[in-house]
Amino acid sequence: MSTLLALDASSSACSCALWHEGEVVSRFALTPREHTRRLMPMIDDVLAEAGLVLADLDALAYGRGPGSFTGLRIAAGVAQGLAFGLDRPLIGVSTLEALALAVHRERHVRFVVPALDARMGEIYVAAYHCRDGRLTPLLDEAVMPPARLALPEAHREADWCGVGSGWALWASMPVEVQSALYQRLPDLDPAAESMVRLAAEAFARGEGRPPHEAVPVYLRNEVAWKKPGPGA
Known part of the structure; x- marks a missing residue:
């Protein structure tokens, strides 16, 4: 069976999950503005708990959005960097x-x-x-x-x-x-635990993509709110 790692930073929560032989090991924390600092330790934790290393992964996944613009870029960037280094396919999962x-x-x-x-x-x-x-x-x-x-x-x-x-x-x-x-x-946030399950199904269907195709999905073209000018 496949072994996948999923990352998500699309909301105020940060999470990581490992799928290995049908079992899931995950970490989840509400960490606004700390996603960059927390993701890598979470990855180390789930791999250590499963007794695996990065080289054991068959694919990686990330929360592709929609969600926080900054958070989506963080998760996609980390997953993409790992996938490039490991020469593994990448799967984007809808939040x-x-x-x-x-x-x-x-x-x-x-x-x-x-x-x-x-x-x-x-x-x-x-x-x-x-x-x-x-x-x-x-x-x-x-x-x-x-x-x-x-x-x-x-x-x-x-x-x-x-x-x-x-x-x-x-x-x-x-x-x-x-x-x-x-x-x-309303208080439930997207989590990598669900994403890794969806990613495992997508991987089994052959939907893994090259790492350079990792693209967050924003849905909105205008990513920045502009303050109205005088008289607007």
Whole structure:
């Protein structure tokens, strides 16, 4: 079986996870602005716990986004550097998909709307149908004001679970969305533990890519908020 390492720094949390022979060893910490300092010790910890070294890895993965611009670059850069040095393929994993898988595994929910606070009055959002650990996208990843969110028409009557920091903007969401949700988990952050599971499946499907193709997914073209000028 394959051995993979996944890294994530897409939010205020920093995490690392190792997949080896179907088992996962992980580290997770809420460390705002300390991702660069914390990632490498986490990598050393999970490898040591599993009794492995970097050369034992078959592939590496990283949280490709959406999420914090700086954090995405940190995780992608570290994963890319290791993949280059080891001559291993690289796999980018959606932070929204990882959130959906985490809440599906932990709470057995089937319809999940992961949303992250994108700042500037917007959210990053998607929707998934989850069954037996498999995720089917129902809404493509997008960035939008929370007031524009609409659930998939064909599944309006489903029991939806909202997960991620974007649900802190609950009050700005349409009444139709609010009434469709039976549960909100705004404090759950993306984590490498879920990402490494998704990456192992992607690797088995032959989806590993050369390290130079590591590209974070921002969803938003304008990455910096500009203060309005006088009279704006």
